Amino acid sequence: MTEATSLTRRARQLDDADPLASCRRRFVGHDDPAVPAYLDGNSLGRPLAATVDRVQDLLVTQWGGRLIRGWDEGWLELPLKLGDELGRVALGAAPGQCMVADSTTVLLYKLLRAALTARPDRNRVVIDRDNFPTDRYVLEGIAAECGLELDWLEVPYDGGADAELVRSVVGDKTALVVLSHVAYRSGHLADMPAITTAVQEAGALMLWDLCHSVGVVPVELDAWGVDFAVGCSYKYLNGGPGAPAWAYVGKRHQQLRQPIQGWLGSEDPFGMGQGYRPAAGIRRFASGTPPILGMTAIADMVALIGEVGITAIREKGKALTQFALEATDELLAPHGVVLASPKNPEERGSHITIDHPAFRGITARLWARGVIPDYRNPNGLRLGLSPLSTSFTEVLHGVTAIAEELATRG
Numbered sequence: 001m002t003e004a005t006s007l008t009r010r011a012r013q014l015d016d017a018d019p020l021a022s023c024r025r026r027f028v029g030h031d032d033p034a035v036p037a038y039l040d041g042n043s044l045g046r047p048l049a050a051t052v053d054r055v056q057d058l059l060v061t062q063w064g065g066r067l068i069r070g071w072d073e074g075w076l077e078l079p080l081k082l083g084d085e086l087g088r089v090a091l092g093a094a095p096g097q098c099m100v101a102d103s104t105t106v107l108l109y110k111l112l113r114a115a116l117t118a119r120p121d122r123n124r125v126v127i128d129r130d131n132f133p134t135d136r137y138v139l140e141g142i143a144a145e146c147g148l149e150l151d152w153l154e155v156p157y158d159g160g161a162d163a164e165l166v167r168s169v170v171g172d173k174t175a176l177v178v179l180s181h182v183a184y185r186s187g188h189l190a191d192m193p194a195i196t197t198a199v200q201e202a203g204a205l206m207l208w209d210l211c212h213s214v215g216v217v218p219v220e221l222d223a224w225g226v227d228f229a230v231g232c233s234y235k236y237l238n239g240g241p242g243a244p245a246w247a248y249v250g251k252r253h254q255q256l257r258q259p260i261q262g263w264l265g266s267e268d269p270f271g272m273g274q275g276y277r278p279a280a281g282i283r284r285f286a287s288g289t290p291p292i293l294g295m296t297a298i299a300d301m302v303a304l305i306g307e308v309g310i311t312a313i314r315e316k317g318k319a320l321t322q323f324a325l326e327a328t329d330e331l332l333a334p335h336g337v338v339l340a341s342p343k344n345p346e347e348r349g350s351h352i353t354i355d356h357p358a359f360r361g362i363t364a365r366l367w368a369r370g371v372i373p374d375y376r377n378p379n380g381l382r383l384g385l386s387p388l389s390t391s392f393t394e395v396l397h398g399v400t401a402i403a404e405e406l407a408t409r410g
């Protein structure tokens, strides 16, 4: 038997044994013959069919029928209600600490500025060189604005920060440490409880970016004593392009003030009074009118995560990336492709990055045949394997197509 056919058989066996296999049919486009392998659910998750109905209901019944009354009939409460539900199913967060609003970028700014006011006698902030650009850029802006010094962690290309590295840089001038839980390129999964403890032992505060882990890797923000977290909702939360982000602020930090003092974060928005007074609780981290259209599409995925359980999602995520590695070893390594992600599934999220100098050139050809990973500088193809919408057969189809493109190029 050739390697390709034994992999095909193995993919089928894994799909047959997969307790979550039937979830895939709930997503729009899962059977589209023009897209045989969608490997970018970590960048833009597919919509759920249920969401089509929900958005239709919002437009026709709620917006079209209830008009402005909709604000009092649920829209104004939605950011906190959806935040609580997300906290419950995916974040290990008790109610009253999560809120949906803005973009990740804007929430990063608001929370970083709020956190810094809690450490007025400290002027250093730690971040890693490989963090997502928006995190680095926002922090550089705040450093210039507030006169801070940045301490840059150098992390391995196929890895990320660990507690030992963090402990080696934090000190009595460190106000804050900002890291991604799952690194956007390498997929490295940071040890959240150990790093949070190391940071707090130095008297600093910890902000986690969960964009690449929310909905796919379980976390216990309350139990692990996390101070702040942010994440987006268009990746593994399938909220759609530009869906609003979410923030977590631990209860003990909710007296802090954030810098974008809008009316909907104030104590009495419809009092329309003079002088900003922040609302009590997580609501003070809101600023302007909540994006109801964008928020509506998040609810079905949150419900589905609650239904199947984040632990089962994580198990399938590990199995998918493990199978992608197996297929890469057999079909792509002979072409010189190398892994740029951790080898141990416990140390990575739900995507892997593989490297080859030809990848920039073949990405457009893959997309044209409906095989859709994404390309990340300098040489990486990123295979994002969203557990509820991706099958093992689909992964193999994608890796086989990459092998074919590398072969025809040579």
Ligand SMILES: *Cc1c(COP(=O)(O)O)cnc(C)c1O
Residues within 6 Å of the ligand: 103, 104, 105, 106, 132, 134, 135, 180, 184, 209, 211, 212, 232, 245
């Ligand atoms: C996707 C991603 C972002 C995106 O920020 P937006 O404001 O939503 O564009 C930020 N940080 C990380 C780690 C990401 O993966």
